[in-house]
Amino acid sequence: MKRLIHSCIVLAAGAALFGCSSHKLTSVDPQLVENKTWVLTSMNGQAASGPRVTMELRPATAQDGRIGGQAQCNRYFGSYQVANKKIHFTPMGGSRAACPAPFMTKEAEYLATFPKLDNIAIKEHGLMLSSRSSDQKLTYVAESANVSGQIAASEGTFAPGSEIIVVLQDSSMPNDPAGIIGIERIQVGRNVDVVDYMVNYAPELVNPGSNYELLAEVIQNGQVMFITAVKPSVNLKSVPSKH
Numbered sequence: 001m002k003r004l005i006h007s008c009i010v011l012a013a014g015a016a017l018f019g020c021s022s023h024k025l026t027s028v029d030p031q032l033v034e035n036k037t038w039v040l041t042s043m044n045g046q047a048a049s050g051p052r053v054t055m056e057l058r059p060a061t062a063q064d065g066r067i068g069g070q071a072q073c074n075r076y077f078g079s080y081q082v083a084n085k086k087i088h089f090t091p092m093g094g095s096r097a098a099c100p101a102p103f104m105t106k107e108a109e110y111l112a113t114f115p116k117l118d119n120i121a122i123k124e125h126g127l128m129l130s131s132r133s134s135d136q137k138l139t140y141v142a143e144s145a146n147v148s149g150q151i152a153a154s155e156g157t158f159a160p161g162s163e164i165i166v167v168l169q170d171s172s173m174p175n176d177p178a179g180i181i182g183i184e185r186i187q188v189g190r191n192v193d194v195v196d197y198m199v200n201y202a203p204e205l206v207n208p209g210s211n212y213e214l215l216a217e218v219i220q221n222g223q224v225m226f227i228t229a230v231k232p233s234v235n236l237k238s239v240p241s242k243h
Helices: 011-017 101-116
Strands: 037-043 055-059 066-072 076-084 086-089 119-123 127-131 136-144 147-152 163-170 181-188 193-199 213-221 225-235
Touching: 055 119, 086 119, 147 163, 147 213, 147 225, 163 193
Parallel strands: none
Antiparallel strands: 037 055, 037 136, 055 066, 066 076, 076 086, 119 127, 127 136, 147 193, 163 181, 163 213, 181 193, 213 225
């Protein structure tokens, strides 16, 4: 579970959402997909692998807004405009953390794709952004479900300035970032003995045959204080595979 900010999750199964079903893609108004968190499942025809990548569209007006999310290494941000059910992105900016070269290469490809996109379409819970020539494509699934509850300090309180990272992962893959399907980061602002959490996830990424657990990592002054199991087994929604 170490270094959760760069945790990897293999999303190969998600590519089937666009490749196996007989349902056609339907063009949509960008407003229908705003204010949601989307998890990347494929990029230019290749199933996403490596660190978990997310995207959010936040409208400023009816015609434009901000895009942001977590890329393969860094947080990224930019702007978008909508007109006639088309969407156009500016070049992306981002933070400047350094990661292993393969992650940096994938991140550069991912961010460079956005200015080339102008079509937006949806199928069931899947979202596709593509270029006019369809040679550039990004596909996503929505984080449409969540698990929630409370975490109590075993002794004393959680100190102000602490960060609690709650992770939803496949329990058969301990300490393997490939099993992580949801993360929430909680900033503690004052002394408290209990904190509320809500971890979002995409049902399309849930393997029905796996057991999922919730773990919490408590960090103070940049140091991991302890890791604890919040729930050893969590019931999650899943989506049957379609062929």
